[in-house]
Amino acid sequence: MIRHWQEQGACPKPFGNGTTRLKYIKGQGAIILPVKVNGIEARMIIDTGASRTSLTRSFAARAGIEPVKDDGSIAHTANGAIWVMGGRAKVISLGDARASNIPVFIQTVEQKGFGPGIDGLLGLSFLGNFKFTVNDGVLELQPLS
Structure with missing residues (x-):
């Protein structure tokens, strides 16, 4: 989807670099991995269905x-529709992959967080800059060429 938008000029070219291969716990219902946002460690759910990476207010x-405020949107979540404001992370990294x-x-x-101990969802605003595979307890990211 993002590659199609990039070809139409509605999305910037991919800007992710680095490759990573991380194990996750299979069978827990979600892939939860350590992520760094602006150098600060977080626990995030990998969410390929989320257009943007989303953060709790306290973690942001x-x-x-x-x-x-001008970059907000109504987001439809499992908890219902909520208003979310936009922002920009200088750097997000997952293992050796960063953008x-x-x-x-x-x-x-x-109160409508992502669950106990979860700082956010890592969505396509980050993941869309990589070719990613999820297979048998391993998530792998490689830069798009």
Whole structure:
């Protein structure tokens, strides 16, 4: 989908670099991995169905990401429709894979978080810059060429 948008000029060219191969716990219902946002460690759910990476309000503050009211949207989540403000992460990295200037959503209501100990969802605003495979307990990212 993102590659199609890039060809139409509606999305910037891929800007991810580095390759990573990480194991995750199979059978827990979600892939949860350690991620760094602006150098701050987070636990995030890998969500290939999310257009943007989404962060809790408290984690965004720890990572130094300011919400931008003009860049918000109504997001339809498992918890219902909520208003989320936009922002940008300077750098997001998952293992040795990293990308810069990533658009993110920041939840405005902390009570509707992603679950205990989860700082956000790693969505296509990051993952779309990589070829990724998920197979038998291993997630692998490679830069798009």
